[in-house]
Amino acid sequence: MHSSYQYKDGEFHIGDVSIAKIAESVGTPCYIYSYEFLKDSFLSYKEAFSDMDTLICYSVKANSNLAILKSFSDLGSGFDIVSGGELLRIKRAGGDPGKVVFSGVGKTREEMKAAVEAGILFFNVESEEELNVLNSVGTELGKKAPVALRVNPDIDPKTHPYISTGFKKSKFGIEIGRAFEVYKEANTMEGVSVIAIDAHIGSQIFDLTPFVDSVRKLIKLADDLVSEGMDIQYIDIGGGLGISYKKEEKPPHPKMYADSIMKEFSGKPYKLVLEPGRSLIGNAGMLVTKVLYLKEGTAKKFVIVDAAMNDLIRPAFYESYHEILTVRQDSKGSEVVDVVGPICESGDFLAQDRELPVVKSGDLLALLSAGAYGFVMSSNYNTRPRVAEVLVKGSEFSVVRERETYEELLSLERIPEFI
Numbered sequence: 001m002h003s004s005y006q007y008k009d010g011e012f013h014i015g016d017v018s019i020a021k022i023a024e025s026v027g028t029p030c031y032i033y034s035y036e037f038l039k040d041s042f043l044s045y046k047e048a049f050s051d052m053d054t055l056i057c058y059s060v061k062a063n064s065n066l067a068i069l070k071s072f073s074d075l076g077s078g079f080d081i082v083s084g085g086e087l088l089r090i091k092r093a094g095g096d097p098g099k100v101v102f103s104g105v106g107k108t109r110e111e112m113k114a115a116v117e118a119g120i121l122f123f124n125v126e127s128e129e130e131l132n133v134l135n136s137v138g139t140e141l142g143k144k145a146p147v148a149l150r151v152n153p154d155i156d157p158k159t160h161p162y163i164s165t166g167f168k169k170s171k172f173g174i175e176i177g178r179a180f181e182v183y184k185e186a187n188t189m190e191g192v193s194v195i196a197i198d199a200h201i202g203s204q205i206f207d208l209t210p211f212v213d214s215v216r217k218l219i220k221l222a223d224d225l226v227s228e229g230m231d232i233q234y235i236d237i238g239g240g241l242g243i244s245y246k247k248e249e250k251p252p253h254p255k256m257y258a259d260s261i262m263k264e265f266s267g268k269p270y271k272l273v274l275e276p277g278r279s280l281i282g283n284a285g286m287l288v289t290k291v292l293y294l295k296e297g298t299a300k301k302f303v304i305v306d307a308a309m310n311d312l313i314r315p316a317f318y319e320s321y322h323e324i325l326t327v328r329q330d331s332k333g334s335e336v337v338d339v340v341g342p343i344c345e346s347g348d349f350l351a352q353d354r355e356l357p358v359v360k361s362g363d364l365l366a367l368l369s370a371g372a373y374g375f376v377m378s379s380n381y382n383t384r385p386r387v388a389e390v391l392v393k394g395s396e397f398s399v400v401r402e403r404e405t406y407e408e409l410l411s412l413e414r415i416p417e418f419i
């Protein structure tokens with residue numbers, strides 16, 4: 001746990017702020033983020049890569065709240081985006097579009113146009129057809145859209161299959177064996193300018209070898225392209241460094257990651273772009289929920305809480321583990337329980353067969369490591385309003401997204417006259 005998380009007089013705090021106080025004022029469930037934690041995470045990356053010309057582009061999909069984006073922007077971060085909506089968020093948060101890279105296999109013409117007009121750093125183009133469309137958008141606008149091709153280095157990142165992206169069989173990127181030809185084609189196009197190479201091999205990766213293998217392939221390709229007369233300035237190695245969800249998980253520190261990457265770049269003219277998401281914000285956030293009921297089945301004991309799979313889908317979707325702490329340390333003993341939400345699905349669990357301190361109705365629980373892919377993957381399933389988000393800095397806290405209301409949920413729906 002980060003030094004800003006601690007129990008004071010038996011009450012869980014972030015810095016000086018009591019989680020119970022926030023829950024009382026904002027209600028539950030709610031996501032709570034620590035500014036100090038995200039800042040330290042960003043600065044440890046920055047420091048680790050300080051020996052090289054590096055642009056850290058925080059991956060917006062991990063947590064796209066405007067206050068989080070503004071915090072990273074003020075720390076000097078660029079951004080990795082995957083949609084026109086995320087581009088708008090960067091603008092609203094006061095981010096610099098000149099430090100934005102745009103990834104994703106399905107960019108639309110409109111999204112491309114908006115990004116060219118905003119003056120982003122480069123597009124990570126994921127297919128030849130996309131390249132043709134981008135060329136036509138650039139030509140129409142009388143501009144050259146800056147591009148990297150996202151190449152698929154065919155590397156096994158040894159992580160969950162849903163978040164492995166660098167295999168030959170995955171939908172992402174252009175096979176590295178074909179990339180040279182596609183680059184040559186791109187280099188003749190009027191509406192694009194080739195300036196970079198990109199890859200992203202997956203997420204929640206602990207082993208540095210796949211990163212190094214990928215970087216080697218990218219540098220080799222960049223050297224070949226430069227010999228062909230192309231002006232490759234940036235190598236974007238994507239995101240993916242894992243975080244610790246369980247105490248015993250020990251991901252590499254950004255310093256170890258940086259050292260192994262920078263070694264490969266020694267003597268090379270390229271600038272480095274990184275797209276970390278989870279490792280910048282994952283452990284900076286938690287989901288706080290209240291115990292509603294206890295229910296004893298013949299085979300299991302259930303702790304029914306007010307948060308559900310619609311609020312945090314990771315356990316149901318990836319069978320992922322989130323450590324759970326009681327907000328108040330007053331329990332006598334522990335027991336093995338399932339922590340489940342109110343949704344009508346057996347998959348609606350937040351933890352299964354988990355040893356937890358004995359709790360009672362009304363107690364607060366904190367699900368840790370929920371800052372990344374938590375709120376952003378939440379939904380309104382079962383007509384449940386998405387929860388409030390809160391940012392804590394020093395002794396202050398503020399709601400950075402209001403809890404949705406039922407009226408807001410229904411406001412976009414219409415009953416047509418023909419029924």
Ligand code: LLP
Nearest residue numbers: 059103200203204239240275276277278373
């Ligand atoms: N760049 C690209 C092109 C990506 O697709 C991703 C994540 C990142 C960067 C950031 O990766 P990170 O540093 O956060 O590992 N919802 C899943 C994770 C999906 C990751 C998708 N891409 C989860 O909850 O584990």
